[in-house]
Structure formats: structure tokens, C-alpha cells
Amino acid sequence: MFEADFEEMAKKKSITPKPAKIDKKVAFNEPTTASVPHTSGGLKPSPSLNTLNRLERETIVLWRKPFLTFYYAIMELLHLFIEFIVRLFDHKLLLFLFTIVASGFSYAYVTPGPHQVHIQSVEKTVLWWGWWVFLGVLSSVGLGSGLHTAPHIAAVTLAAYECGTLDFPEPPYPSSIVCPEKTTRRAVTLWQIVSKVRIESLLWGAGTALGELPPYFMARAARLGGQQPDDEEYREFLAHMNAERGGNSEELSFMDRCKAKMEKFIARVGFPGILLFASIPNPLFDLAGITCGHFLVPFWSFFSARRFSEKALVKMHVQMLFVIIAFSEHHAEHVVDLLEKIPVVGSHIRKPMLELLTKQKNALHRTPGTHVEQSSSTLQVALSMIVSLMIFGFLMSIVNSLAQGYHKRLYDRTKKLKNSINIISFPLELFNFPSNIEAHLFNHSMPTMASKDVRMIFDVVRSFGSLLNAWLPFVFLGSSSEFDGTTSSTLLTTLLELVTVDKSDERLKRLIAKEILPQTQNWEATEEFLNRIVEVLLKYIRDENDRDQKILEFHHPDKMQMLIDLSIPEKPENLLSLVKSCETVLSLGVRTGHPRFFNQISCGFGPGFDGRRVAHRHGQHKYVYLRNSAAIGWDVDKADGIFAPGGSIANLYAMNAARHHLHPRSKHLGMKDIPTLCAFTSEDSHYSIKTAAAVCGIGTDYCFNIPTDRHGKMIPEALERKIIEAKKDGLTPFFVCCTAGTTVYGAFDPIERVADICETHKLWLHVDAAWGGGLLLSPEHRYRLAGIERVNSVTWNPHKMMGALLQCSACLFRQDGLLFQCNQMSADYLFQQDKPYDVSFDTGDKAIQCGRHNDVFKLWLMWKSKGMEGYRQQINRLMDLTYYFTKRIKETEGFELIIEKPELLNICFWYVPSKIRNLDAAERTARLEKIAPKIKAEMMVRGTTMVGYQPDKQRPNFFRMIISNQAITHDDLDFLIKEIVDIGESL
Secondary structure: OHHHHHHHHHHHHOOOOOHHHHHHHHHHHOOOOOOOOOOOOOOOOOOOHHHHHHHHHHOOOOOOOHHHHHHHHHHHHHHHHHHHHHHHHHOHHHHHHHHHHHHHHHHHHHOOOOOHHHHHHHHHHHHHHHHHHHHHHHHHOOOOHHHOHHHHHHHHHHHHHHHOOOOOOOOOOOOOOOOOOOOOOOOOOHHHHHHHOHHHHHHHHHHHHHOOHHHHHHHHHHHHHOOOOOOHHHHHHHHHHHHHHOOOHHHOOHHHHHHHHHHHHHHHHOHHHHHHHHOOOOHHHOOHHHHHHHOOOOHHHHHHHHHHHHHHHHHHHHHHHHHHHHOOHHHHHHHHHHHOOOOOOHHHHHHHHHHHHHHHHHHHOOOOOOOOOOOOOHHHHHHHHHHHHHHHHHHHHHHHHHHHHHHHHHHHHHHHHOOOOOOOOOOOOOOOHHHHHHHHHHOOOOOHHHHHHHHHHHHHHHHHHHHHHHHHHHHHHOOOHHHOOOOHHHHHHHHHHHHHOOHHHHHHHOOOHHHOOOOOOOHHHHHHHHHHHHHHHHHHHHHHOOOOOOOOOOOOHHHHHHHOOOOOOOOOOOHHHHHHHHHHHHHHOOOOOOOOOOOOOOOOOOOOOOHHHHHOOOOOOHHHOOOHHHHOOOOOOOOEEEEEOOHHHHHHHHHHHHHHHHOOOHHHHOOOOOOOEEEEEEOOOOOHHHHHHHHOOOOHHHEEEEOEOOOOOEOHHHHHHHHHHHHHOOOEEEEEEEEEOOOOOOOEOOHHHHHHHHHHHOOEEEEEOOOHHHHHHOOOOHHHHOOHHHOOEEEEOOOOOOOOOOOOEEEEEOOOOHHHHHHOOOOOOOOOOOOOOOHHHOOHHHOOOOOOOOHHHHHHHHHHHHHHHHHHHHHHHHHHHHHHHHHHHHHOOOEEEOOOOOOOOEEEEEEOOHHHOOOOHHHHHHHHHHHHHHHHHHHHHHOOOOOEEEEEOOEEEEEEEEOOOOOOOHHHHHHHHHHHHHHHHHO
């Protein structure tokens, strides 16, 4: 639809460029590799959508479309203002400090007193400095660079030579310079004039350097992210590089070839090259920021070369010296004399120029405050007109740039929405800016009732704005030809879209997971999000039972990977994006409840469903979907994995795979011809390791418990002694399990040292990280699992520390293909090899189950909602809460820690009531055995809080506190301590 719209626009406007230029411009927008063959049959390639849009944008100028250009410029200013306001709310601390400082300055500004002298001095200086930095920024983006420094430096130079002094005021100067009445004339040197204009020159240079930062960061981010942002200069840069690399540089113009070579050179020389080639007016270095960003030139190398060295120190001084020398006393008079030598017109030109120069000098000697008669010479009028035209052109360029920026904004928005509205229709949110500010007000401490009242006001304003916004262009422009095909029906469509837009979408788009329960008490946003999810599920169930709906929207697996973004982002995605992800996944799955689905057993929809069943309705038959490991970011070419109903089954997968790896015949012959195998695990490991030994036929008696130290860690020396002893007894050791986060103490076995032992004895090393695996997501704490990259398999339960809903467990393998070899049964009624797609995506045959839940989906969705950064913060916060609670336990009388420095989220402790603290050890231990159960029982009666307890070895019952809920706060932990003390002292 887009391309048809733009092709029609191009025909109507006759804006299609000449064929020779299309090639180059298309290359700038759609860079292609040299390996792609041309199949156009000798025809010129059609212009791309981006190219047509850019050509259309170039027609939006005041001299071609004055009304539309003015309108777009106004709308762009409004959008920029709205974005500025929203950014202010994103930096509340900075906004608060600025408000305090501004309020103080405003009060001092309006209050009379002796301080006004200093206030006015500061005001003039700040305005003067800001003005020159602003002019520098404008200059860097090509807006009127010739109007800034040269006239000012020229005026100062003429005044210095005429007055014979530089004692006129420091910047900011008055509207015109007047020579001091009492001064001693002396020779003015070049460097004295340079010093006089140094501040404004440096500030202007700094402003031009600042203008280079956005393209630098844009290109750098694109290079690091492997993306191509919709920026024409960046695409032009890529076109230069692609043409140069592909040997097609002859397709570029001479200037573009020079730029391409310059860009390659800068990539090699770094700081010296940037400084050298940017220090002079140089058309070959127009893409300085983009070049340095693309080649990942370090920021400080780029910024110091561009700002302090190139702009502020070198280039600005070169230009400054040129102007000063050109307008020095002798050169100015010499130039006037040379004018007389011009044939025919020389004498006519010299006279008005001499008069102008004389009047300018006389003006410098007038008494301050007196009026000087203005010259009405033809030359004076001509020069005034030229300056006026330059200023007018400068203002026009600003208006045109704003209008074209808004046109691009509309195009980008339309392209993202993927609707068929013409780019020149007006989905302009003139009064929708309250939506952007709204989230900042409602999500931070506003009372619920007040929040609802204010929200209603925002909705009314936004609705009125939508109506006015849709019809304002029609009223403003009428039936002007500038609409170019935009009909009233299109405007009506736009109006209906704006008025009927779901406001919850806008709110969810501005929220992320940490802004709803459990991390905040924002129930309104939480309810809104859950309602949207329920709407998606209800629509899916309705469509699933509609015989007019297809059972499957078939796509090949590689196409599905393009339709679903399986990547895990660094930053959290917004809630609306999560809703859309659910819609996309459901729309692409098999509707197993469809009345015409006869592929496998499916009973359809019934009244006995619960929320969990609805959530898992899609993908009940897991073997028809994508690889599990790809959804969590593992390299499927080197590793493998499978989701299991829990950590116990995941450990079973690991032990079974280890046995198959050592004795593949066991799959077919069982344990008949296999030597007696034995496994090893710590005495504090999970019971499921012995369960796996029983199921695999190893036997629980041959799964040896290895002693642990006082912190609950396996003792490596004891492990090696037991391995050697087992070999002497005729057993065949094959499997060792390290625990990363034991159930009771949260201890981590020394993986590195155990890995050394396993490599020596050629044993399979498995790590049960069901509980502690979450620390891998925290760079600050993952050191506790040092050496995990050396192991053969890992159990990891995201439904524990990561907070995924039960059940969500995975067993991950370093060796790809082992699961298939171990578990594959090749049931031809399920896993046919002649399916119309890549059957390598059918991973169900590596599981010991057939029908399974799609456990990976909820993990993938949660991971996208938090991003890598969100999970890092979540894990770190839980660890910080653990440290806080441990500290409070140590500080509170009557509490005793069992492990002084917990490694995970487990805190084990006693509370010793004051009545038994002074008893002898034996009686105290006997009494202490009953304290924890009694406190726990009273907690349950009160219903205020709960914490578990248990005995261990020779220790009496103690509390085992687990901090895994991300909703926990310091107040909750303090309350628990207070409650334990209160109950304990009442026993």
C-alpha cells in the first residue's frame, strides 16, 4: 500500500528524478552488497520508498508550498516542545534542582537591592554565552553559518584600529561600539584583537562541536547494534563504503569518491586524522560525526579532536585570523583604493565605499546616547538589503527544516503503524501531549481518587485535541492543491482512527514491568495490562472455535523466526509490546481446539478451564514449535537444552544423558552388559539426584553422598578419595553433581576444583543450579558459579530466582545432539520426515514426554519485559535485601546466624528468647528445639507473616528464611523481625 501511494504521488507531482541520479540516490537509501545479482534486464532500478519520500520531503519549502510548510513547521515546534517537557519529567532530580535554582534566581532578579548589579552582570554573561553556543549549533547543521562570527569580528577589528585601543566594554557589547572619550591611542596588535574576541569564538566553536554529537552517537549505535537507522546521511555514508568495498566506486561522483577515501583514511589514523582534516574548511569531511561513530572512534578521541582541538582551537582561530587581517586598517583602505582601478565602474564604486567607511569611523567617535544620521547611499541600502535577505534566508531555512522534519516524523510514524493512510494526511496529535505527561503524574505517588479525577480531565482534553487536530489542516488549507490527492474521506478516516484509538494502548506503551505489581502498588495499570492479556486470550478462544477461521496460518520455521522477535533485549520492553507479542505468537500457532483439528488428541474448550490452562492453550504439543534453547539465547549450533516439568526431571535428563554418553548400548540393552555404575553428590544436595539414580537403574546405594564443610559446600578432597575408593571396589564412576545453591543453606560447591577432578578421572560433571542459576544474570554475583562453562550439563529453574510461574525448568547441555541420541524413539505417527518444512525444528523427540506445556513462552515473555538489565537489577536487589536482613539479624538481640555470610538468598538463624539465653548448653538446645515450631504456629494463627524452619545434622530447629519475592521491602523484613521477637518473648 505504501509503495502504491508514493508511486502515485510521484507521478502526480512529476518528482521522479533523472535515471542517472536515481541510481545514486537509491544507493544512498538502500545499500546493497556486491554479491546480489542484478535481474532487471537492463532496466534502471525503481526508486525505493525511502527515496520517494525524501524527494517528496524536498518539495516542502516556502516557495513551493507556503501554507503546508508553515503548518508543518508549527507542528514540529509543538512536537519538539512536548518531547522537551516529557524529557524533563524523565529527569525529576535534575528538574527539581533546576526549579530551585531558577526560583532563587527569579526572586533575586525581581527584588531590588545592591545585588542587582551582580544579577545583571550574570544575566548578560549567560545570555551572551548561550547565544554564541546556540549560533554554533545552528552552524553545525547548516543553518546560516555565514551570519555568525565574521560580521562581529570585523566590527571589533575596525573599532580597534580606529579607536587606537581595545578599552571598550567586554562582551556583551552594546548595539554598536563607541570609542572611549579619554584614552591614550596606541598601536593595536593582531593578537590583542584575537584576545578581544576569544570568548565568543571559543563558544561558537564549542557549539559547532556539540552539533556533531547526535550523528556520532547515531552511527556508533547503529554499528554496535548491527542496524541501519532511517537517516539519509548515514545511508549515504554506507553507500560510499559499500561502493568502495565492492569495487564500484566509479558509480560515485568525483566528490563522493573523495569522501569515501577520506572516510577509510580516518578509520585508520584516529585522533591525528580527525584533527588534521577537520581543522580547515573541508568539504571532504562533511560526515565527520557519522564517520567517527561508524568506525567506533573512541568518544573522547572524537570529541576532543572535534570540540577543543578542531572547532574551538584550530579552525575557529584560522577563520578569526582571516577576518581580522582582511578588515585591518591598512587592508581595508587598500581595498577601497584598489576599487578605483576597476575599469569603467571603479570610480563609481570607490566613492560610496569610502563614504561608508568614513561614516563607520565617525560613528565610533560619537558621544554615547547621541543620534548619528544614517547614510542613505545606494551602497548602504544595497548592503542593508543583502544583510536583510541573508537573515530572511536564514529564517526560511529554519522554517523549511522544521517542516521537512515534521514530514519525516509523519512518514516514520506511518511506516511503523503499517496502515494505508497517505503520508500527507494529518494524524497530528496537536492536543495529545497530555498523554505523554500523564504517565509521569499517575505512576508516582498521586492519590487514587485524585488520579481518577485528573485522568478524566486528560481524556477530555485529548479527545477534543483529536477532533481539532484531524480537521485543523482542512480548515487551514481548505481545498488547496498542496493536499495532492488527500481527500476528505482520508481525513475522515484519520479522524475516526484518532477518536476511536484505545487509550489504554497509549498508557501501556509508556509502562514497563517494574511499574506494575509486584514492584509497585500501581493496581490500576496492573489491572489494565491483565485485562488486555485476557482480551487477547478470549479472542483466541473465540477464533479457535470459529469454523470460518483457519486452523493454522502456515509459515516455514525460518519465516516464523522473522515474524517473532525471539531476541532478549538489553532494556525492558513496554507492556504494549508484550501484549502484541502474545497476539503474534497465538496468531502463528496451531489452533488445536478448532472443531476441524484432527491431527492429535484435542478435547477443545470446556467450562472446567482455569487461568493456567488458558495461558498454556497455545503450543500444548511442544514438538511442533521452535527450539527451546533459541528462545533463551543459547547457540543451538554448539549447545542443546530441554524444558522439563521441574528440576527433579531436569536432573534425571542429565544423569540419563551421562549414562548414554558413557554406554550408548544402555538405551537398547538396559543395564545387562554394563558395569556397575556409581554417582557422587554432596550430602546437602537435592534428593532428586538419588531419585534419578533409582530411575536410571544405578541404585540409591551407589549414589554416594560426599561430606560438606560447615558452610554446606562439598569437600573436593573427600570427593576424590571416594572416587578412588569406588574404583578399587570394582565400581565404575560416571557422574558427579555439584550444587549451585543448596536447598537449606544456599551454598555453592567449588565447581572449578570439582571440574579438575572430573577431568582427571574422565567423569561427567553436572551442576544442579536450579536455585542458584539466577546469579548468572548478575555480573556482580555470577563469580559464585565460576567454572560452570567447563561442566557437561546444567539444571536451571527460572521459576525460582527469576520469578517465572511454575513450572519452568531447563536442563542445558554443552554437547548438541546428545538428547536426540539418548531419547529419540522416532514415532512415525508424530515425527514424520517428509513434512513440508525443515523438520530439524521438530525437537519433541528428544524429550521423554509427549504432551507438554509450552514452558518457554512465559519465560521468554517475562525476559522481554525485563530485559537483561531488568534481571540484573532484580537479582542484585534480592541479594541486597539478603545482606540487609543479615545485618539486621546481627544487630538485634536474641538472634543467632548459622551462616555468617550467606552466599545466596537463604538466611538460616535461631531466635533465642530471653528466658532461655542463660541456661546451660544442653537444656538450652533442648528448649531451642521447640521455639521455632511454636513461633511458626503462632504466626499462622495471627496470619501476619510466615517463615519456614527445619533441623539439620546436630543443630536444633532453626528458621530458614528465603528472600525471593521482588515485592519484599526493608519494612517487610523489619516487620518479620519484630513479629518473631514479639511472639518469642510471649512464649
